[in-house]
Amino acid sequence: MERPLILIVNDDGYEAKGLYAMVEAAKDFGEIVVIVPDVVRSGMGHAITMNEPLRIKQYREEDGIRYYRTNGTPVDCVKLGQRVVLRDRKIDLVLSGINHGSNSSVSLIYSGTMAAAIEGSFEGSRSVGFSLLDYSPDADFTAATYYAKKLIPQLLATDFPPQISLNINIPKGSIEDIKGIKLTRQTKGYWAEDLVERIDCFGRPYYWLSGYLVDQDPHDDTCQWALTHNYISIQPVQTDLTAYQYMNNFKGLEE
Amino acid sequence: MERPLILIVNDDGYEAKGLYAMVEAAKDFGEIVVIVPDVVRSGMGHAITMNEPLRIKQYREEDGIRYYRTNGTPVDCVKLGQRVVLRDRKIDLVLSGINHGSNSSVSLIYSGTMAAAIEGSFEGSRSVGFSLLDYSPDADFTAATYYAKKLIPQLLATDFPPQISLNINIPKGSIEDIKGIKLTRQTKGYWAEDLVERIDCFGRPYYWLSGYLVDQDPHDDTCQWALTHNYISIQPVQTDLTAYQYMNNFKGLEE
Numbered sequence: 034m035e036r037p038l039i040l041i042v043n044d045d046g047y048e049a050k051g052l053y054a055m056v057e058a059a060k061d062f063g064e065i066v067v068i069v070p071d072v073v074r075s076g077m078g079h080a081i082t083m084n085e086p087l088r089i090k091q092y093r094e095e096d097g098i099r100y101y102r103t104n105g106t107p108v109d110c111v112k113l114g115q116r117v118v119l120r121d122r123k124i125d126l127v128l129s130g131i132n133h134g135s136n137s138s139v140s141l142i143y144s145g146t147m148a149a150a151i152e153g154s155f156e157g158s159r160s161v162g163f164s165l166l167d168y169s170p171d172a173d174f175t176a177a178t179y180y181a182k183k184l185i186p187q188l189l190a191t192d193f194p195p196q197i198s199l200n201i202n203i204p205k206g207s208i209e210d211i212k213g214i215k216l217t218r219q220t221k222g223y224w225a226e227d228l229v230e231r232i233d234c235f236g237r238p239y240y241w242l243s244g245y246l247v248d249q250d251p252h253d254d255t256c257q258w259a260l261t262h263n264y265i266s267i268q269p270v271q272t273d274l275t276a277y278q279y280m281n282n283f284k285g286l287e288e
Numbered sequence: 289m290e291r292p293l294i295l296i297v298n299d300d301g302y303e304a305k306g307l308y309a310m311v312e313a314a315k316d317f318g319e320i321v322v323i324v325p326d327v328v329r330s331g332m333g334h335a336i337t338m339n340e341p342l343r344i345k346q347y348r349e350e351d352g353i354r355y356y357r358t359n360g361t362p363v364d365c366v367k368l369g370q371r372v373v374l375r376d377r378k379i380d381l382v383l384s385g386i387n388h389g390s391n392s393s394v395s396l397i398y399s400g401t402m403a404a405a406i407e408g409s410f411e412g413s414r415s416v417g418f419s420l421l422d423y424s425p426d427a428d429f430t431a432a433t434y435y436a437k438k439l440i441p442q443l444l445a446t447d448f449p450p451q452i453s454l455n456i457n458i459p460k461g462s463i464e465d466i467k468g469i470k471l472t473r474q475t476k477g478y479w480a481e482d483l484v485e486r487i488d489c490f491g492r493p494y495y496w497l498s499g500y501l502v503d504q505d506p507h508d509d510t511c512q513w514a515l516t517h518n519y520i521s522i523q524p525v526q527t528d529l530t531a532y533q534y535m536n537n538f539k540g541l542e543e
Binding site for chain 1: 327328330331332333334335336337338339341342343344361363364367368371372394396397398400403406410411439442443446447448449451452454455468469470471473474476478479481482483485486492494495496497522523524525526527528529530531532533534535537538539540541542543
């Protein structure tokens with residue numbers, strides 16, 4: 034059997050510790066190509082670069098792994114992989130991460146990591162985002178790497194339905210702290226109180242996004258429940274946003 | 289009854305013709321506040337600004353309408369409205385648009401216009417994105433304005449379920465060309481062949497995103513069908529991305 038072709042992308046940029054944890058977890062399972070943003074691109078959602086040209090540059094080759102960086106977004110990294118670097122080759126697995134920070138609940142909607150995984154699924158690749166619940170630049174990826182390494186061969190052996198990706202979140206802690214792996218659904222919630230005002234040296238106000246996640250969904254089948262109880266959360270993700278259950282609420286607008 | 293409070297945002301920036309079409313359609317129905325990006329921010333998806341501070345500046349006041357522009361994304365515009373400009377006031381309706389270009393099918397996932405509408409729904413406002421199927425900067429918004437003006441009082445009288453927004457797409461053409469309004473579901477599809485290589489004056493390659501939408505869903509209940517047949521498409525939008533129907537495909541990953 035041919036070695037699987039694995040594309041690794043992220044939203045934390047080419048210097049992120051989590052990127053090298055992802056490479057470490059994947060390197061024994063196929064041919065690896067890395068394409069990542071040249072700056073930190075957290076919270077980019079499904080942004081694409083439409084108003085300026087994209088650039089891409091190889092910055093390293095080591096142990097047979099080629100590393101590229103681009104001025105594009107996480108989603109652009111996947112497009113550049115499919116269209117430019119790996120032109121015409123079938124990508125067996127897109128891995129996005131390992132992200133510094135959670136992509137559970139509604140954070141999934143804002144996540145560049147998961148948007149890149151979703152983009153991979155649009156083109157028919159198995160596609161998976163990995164996130165560790167630790168925002169720190171020097172987060173400890175030991176347990177995340179251990180579990181990613183266990184999961185990657187299983188992911189390569191799994192048939193993914195069309196346009197379905199996986200959102201995998203890993204709790205903070207040691208390998209022994211983690212109790213197991215659960216399939217979960219997205220926790221209902223929202224981000225609250227999220228702009229902090231400061232005054233610059235010229236007396237002008239500016240604002241930083243901040244806030245916290247409000248969990249509106251205290252049930253034991255959610256990602257938040259699993260993570261709070263030290264389980265890894267795996268969530269199948271789709272992108273039909275139609276609110277089928279509420280069609281009738283808007284029937285009166287038809288004519 | 290108090291005048292409704294209406295926040296208008298967009299992704300095409302403060303100079304967009306579509307913004308002024310949106311204001312024209314809404315101005316008789318409430319107190320209007322406009323907050324828009326200071327540059328074109330198409331294709332931004334649900335991006336938020338996390339790595340630099342946000343600025344906001346009033347640039348105009350006319351007919352009682354205040355206009356602000358910001359260095360933030362479309363989603364940031366909604367957050368700045370809720371947290372800074374309209375602090376503590378209940379926003380009755382968030383209108384995003386009128387966008388220059390379609391947000392049907394999978395374009396919804398990339399859309400800054402719809403991400404801003406979704407963000408409004410997270411905070412409990414009725415929230416609606418309007419898009420015209422014409423990317424041109426000098427697109428004719430006559431029919432779009434006419435129909436938006438008809439719909440806005442109906443939208444203000446409709447109870448929106450929690451975290452549900454509307455994606456309204458309007459075909460190109462005259463008022464008479466439009467056959468009616470249909471509730472639709474999101475067309476399955478993807479963007480194909482989307483990077484064009486060019487060479488700059490220094491011999492270095494660069495890439496532009498391009499491509500076309502592939503419609504994989506030829507049924508008469510979709511947004512693409514409605515728009516192709518000259519109907520306005522109204523789509524209720526939700527943000528639980530869990531692929532409930534495919535949970536069993538991934539059961540083997542649990543432990």
